[in-house]
Amino acid sequence: MAEIERDADGNWIDPDxxxxxxDEMFDAAEIAIGGKVIRPATGxxxxxxxxxxxxxxxxxxxxxxxxxxxxEVIDRFRADxxxxxxxxxxxxxxxxxxx
Numbered sequence: 733m734a735e736i737e738r739d740a741d742g743n744w745i746d747p748d749x750x751x752x753x754x755d756e757m758f759d760a761a762e763i764a765i766g767g768k769v770i771r772p773a774t775g776x777x778x779x780x781x782x783x784x785x786x787x788x789x790x791x792x793x794x795x796x797x798x799x800x801x802x803x804e805v806i807d808r809f810r811a812d813x814x815x816x817x818x819x820x821x822x823x824x825x826x827x828x829x830x831x
Contacts, residue, residue: 756782778814787814794821 760775760782775784801820809816825831 754781760784776814780813783814 760773762769762773775782776787777783798805800822804806806816807821809820822831
């Protein structure tokens, strides 16, 4: 018998449980046929649904590290939406005199 796939919290993961796409999601999505973009995306999916515009810039590749930060600090940066990790990086750059 196949083992049931579970997420980190031990809950069952079923692709059929994915939320239905809304009209707003379809309206913002890129349309491509055979790798050729017919209509570029006008937004992206954020934690609270469709966000119009371009996603936060990821122009530089950084080094991945493990870092423990206060929960309140992370919550404050996440409260402003997507791009919170970049904003933390900007704040750290300013704090060390690089920004």
